[in-house]
Amino acid sequence: MVIAFGSFFLFSVSSLAVISFALSDNHGEFIYNGFNGASLHLAGIANIQPHGLLQLTNTSNRQIGRAFFQFPIEFNTSYSFSTSFVFAFVRKSQDYFGHGMAFVISPSTDFSHAVASEYLGLFNISNDGASANHVLAVEFDCVLSPEFKDIDNNHVGIDVNNLTSIESTSVSFYSNGERKNRRLELMSGEPIRAWIDYVEDEKLLNVTVAPVRCPKPNYPLLSKSIDLSKILLDTMYVGFSAATGAVASNHYVLGWSFNRSGEAESLKIAELPHLPKEKIAQIGIKELVLYKVIMLLIVLIFLGTICGAAYLFWRNKYGEVREEWEKEFGPQRFSYKTLYKATKGFKDKDLLGEGGFGKVYRGTLQSSNEEIAVKRVRHKHDSGEGMKQFVSEIVSMRRLRHRNLVRLLGYSRRKGELLLVYDYMPQGSLDKFLFTDEKPSLNWPQRFQILRGVASALLYLHEEWEQVVLHRDIKASNILLDSELNGKIADFGLARLHDRGSSSKTTLLVGTLGYMAPELTRTGKANMSTDVFAFGALLLEVACGRKPIEPQGLPEEVGRGLCCGGNGAGFEIRPTMLPPRSGN
Ligand SMILES: *[C@@H]1O[C@H](CO)[C@@H](O)[C@H](O)[C@H]1NC(C)=O
Ligand SMILES: *[C@@H]1O[C@H](CO)[C@@H](O)[C@H](O)[C@H]1NC(C)=O
Ligand SMILES: *[C@@H]1O[C@H](CO)[C@@H](O)[C@H](O)[C@H]1NC(C)=O
Ligand SMILES: *[C@@H]1O[C@H](CO)[C@@H](O)[C@H](O)[C@H]1NC(C)=O
Numbered sequence: 053m054v055i056a057f058g059s060f061f062l063f064s065v066s067s068l069a070v071i072s073f074a075l076s077d078n079h080g081e082f083i084y085n086g087f088n089g090a091s092l093h094l095a096g097i098a099n100i101q102p103h104g105l106l107q108l109t110n111t112s113n114r115q116i117g118r119a120f121f122q123f124p125i126e127f128n129t130s131y132s133f134s135t136s137f138v139f140a141f142v143r144k145s146q147d148y149f150g151h152g153m154a155f156v157i158s159p160s161t162d163f164s165h166a167v168a169s170e171y172l173g174l175f176n177i178s179n180d181g182a183s184a185n186h187v188l189a190v191e192f193d194c195v196l197s198p199e200f201k202d203i204d205n206n207h208v209g210i211d212v213n214n215l216t217s218i219e220s221t222s223v224s225f226y227s228n229g230e231r232k233n234r235r236l237e238l239m240s241g242e243p244i245r246a247w248i249d250y251v252e253d254e255k256l257l258n259v260t261v262a263p264v265r266c267p268k269p270n271y272p273l274l275s276k277s278i279d280l281s282k283i284l285l286d287t288m289y290v291g292f293s294a295a296t297g298a299v300a301s302n303h304y305v306l307g308w309s310f311n312r313s314g315e316a317e318s319l320k321i322a323e324l325p326h327l328p329k330e331k332i333a334q335i336g337i338k339e340l341v342l343y344k345v346i347m348l349l350i351v352l353i354f355l356g357t358i359c360g361a362a363y364l365f366w367r368n369k370y371g372e373v374r375e376e377w378e379k380e381f382g383p384q385r386f387s388y389k390t391l392y393k394a395t396k397g398f399k400d401k402d403l404l405g406e407g408g409f410g411k412v413y414r415g416t417l418q419s420s421n422e423e424i425a426v427k428r429v430r431h432k433h434d435s436g437e438g439m440k441q442f443v444s445e446i447v448s449m450r451r452l453r454h455r456n457l458v459r460l461l462g463y464s465r466r467k468g469e470l471l472l473v474y475d476y477m478p479q480g481s482l483d484k485f486l487f488t489d490e491k492p493s494l495n496w497p498q499r500f501q502i503l504r505g506v507a508s509a510l511l512y513l514h515e516e517w518e519q520v521v522l523h524r525d526i527k528a529s530n531i532l533l534d535s536e537l538n539g540k541i542a543d544f545g546l547a548r549l550h551d552r553g554s555s556s557k558t559t560l561l562v563g564t565l566g567y568m569a570p571e572l573t574r575t576g577k578a579n580m581s582t583d584v585f586a587f588g589a590l591l592l593e594v595a596c597g598r599k600p601i602e603p604q605g606l607p608e609e610v611g612r613g614l615c616c617g618g619n620g621a622g623f624e625i626r627p628t629m630l631p632p633r634s635g636n
């Protein structure tokens with residue numbers, strides 16, 4: 053029961069608050085914080101929206117909207133009055149805007165002959181300026197109309213029977229805090245509060261404006277000495293008139309208070325209705341759909357670009373060449389990504405060496421923690437029979453098993469590049485031990501062990517496997533050493549494979565000067581004997597610690613003899629008899 057009574061009480065209070073007009077027996081004062089239930093006479097397209105917003109015009113062209121307080125005000129005792137209201141002009145997005153709104157005191161609410169546009173719905177061309185009008189208006193005008201001597205397109209003016217203002221000024225307000233005038237845009241779309249005061253004794257009409265959140269400025273925008281008794285009649289209506297023309301805006305009034313007996317009560321800003329969110333409301337359904345589609349397209353294009361860039365980046369970084377025929381080599385095939393990760397991106401600091409075929413990098417397979425060496429062999433032909441044959445030869449060499457051969461683990465392919473994966477040999481190549489100070493010198497038993505290992509591997513390649521594998525480039529830098537200093541032949545098979553029994557048909561000269569048998573440089577035909585000749589040169593190299601060829605001529609002479617057969621000028625073959633380097 054108590055609860056029921058309580059809620060009834062609350063209901064009554066809130067409905068009173070909404071219909072907040074006062075003292076219907078005294079029409080000299082009223083206050084509307086929002087216009088729900090207000091006693092207004094509406095004309096033209098003016099309407100009160102469900103949440104209490106008074107809309108005078110919308111954005112249709114050449115429209116008029118008027119709203120007057122329903123009851124006449126008696127001015128027979130005094131002409132003093134005070135009024136305050138909050139209004140907002142909201143334009144259609146980005147369009148031109150106009151025309152404006154006026155606060156009006158008029159003997160009648162009948163403006164049926166008035167026209168829109170610059171006349172603001174107040175007069176027409178024949179009655180503008182007629183003293184019989186008895187109209188006082190304060191205009192808030194957004195269009196410069198030269199026929200009325202308007203000063204700009206953002207002004208406030210005091211009009212008496214005539215749209216040519218007797219006093220006007222650009223819109224600004226005195227900021228009490230900053231103690232200076234600040235410009236205000238009528239078309240900002242933000243609510244603006246206005247005060248219009250007239251005190252009969254002073255005969256001063258003051259007009260003041262400010263943004264809705266600001267207090268009333270200490271100084272009015274317009275202060276005009278004027279005798280209203282000469283203009284107004286005893287009984288007058290008060291209200292607003294707004295008009296649109298070839299340009300249009302929404303003209304809204306959010307709240308209004310009026311007082312004849314004292315200063316108009318301040319409006320309660322928090323209770324005022326909200327302005328509609330015009331930008332979205334103004335965009336039609338079609339435009340909204342179009343807008344969304346365009347946004348979606350932009351987002352898709354953006355995402356597509358990112359994905360494309362990511363794909364290109366990935367392909368550039370990890371992309372590889374993989375062909376149908378390689379399926380059978382599946383287990384031997386490493387993905388480029390695996391090798392890239394294993395070598396941490398083929399950094400220079402992991403470069404083990406650089407030979408005739410390409411650079412060799414050190415790496416660690418992430419899956420097994422196994423140390424590997426990756427040789428990157430550059431080539432011109434990406435696909436076709438030649439490549440297929442080469443890859444299958446290389447892969448078949450995986451089956452070569454000998455403790456003195458560097459084990460081939462597999463391969464990978466990229467555009468213009470073949471990657472061969474080998475066991476990593478921690479001690480590096482034999483020439484480092486023989487010819488540089490980086491490594492300690494080898495003693496005789498170590499040298500012998502290395503040579504014996506190389507010899508047995510060479511025998512295996514030549515005679516013990518199902519095919520003859522010619523190495524064609526036996527030399528110290530192609531002999532790698534494991535941790536126990538066992539010599540292992542590297543790079544076998546990069547020169548071609550040969551079937552047992554048939555001699556080479558290759559004419560391309562492969563090999564290194566100083567290790568090449570004399571007949572090889574003449575005929576260009578490699579065979580087992582030419583490999584053995586090279587091994588002989590290696591024997592001497594290991595025994596004496598000197599290179600088979602040491603250039604002694606002038607630089608321009610050096611190189612003339614390269615690969616042209618015989619012992620070219622500028623080179624001297626120094627066989628055998630020099631002692632090994634010191635330390636042994
Ligand atoms: C403006 O109001 C009039 C009358 O209510 C209506 O016919 C017209 O469609 C409205 N225009 C817009 C742009 O909302
Ligand atoms: C003013 O006019 C009203 C209505 O016409 C009337 O009741 C009132 O007595 C008048 N007051 C004066 C001071 O004339
Ligand atoms: C202007 O308005 C007056 C009434 O206020 C009317 O008598 C007159 O015909 C109108 N003139 C035009 C041109 O509409
Ligand atoms: C309107 O007011 C202006 C300025 O006061 C004046 O020059 C003009 O003659 C007036 N118009 C009429 C028709 O009286």
Ligand SMILES: *[C@@H]1O[C@H](CO)[C@@H](O)[C@H](O)[C@H]1NC(C)=O
Pocket residue numbers: 249250251254256257258271272275
């Ligand atoms: C109007 O403004 C003038 C100048 O600031 C001021 O002296 C006067 O008191 C004001 N009158 C009213 C009614 O506010």
Ligand SMILES: *[C@@H]1O[C@H](CO)[C@@H](O)[C@H](O)[C@H]1NC(C)=O
Pocket residue numbers: 074081082083309310311312313314315316317318
């Ligand atoms: C009108 O002024 C009187 C005297 O200052 C005040 O008591 C009253 O609340 C005011 N009413 C309105 C609606 O402004």
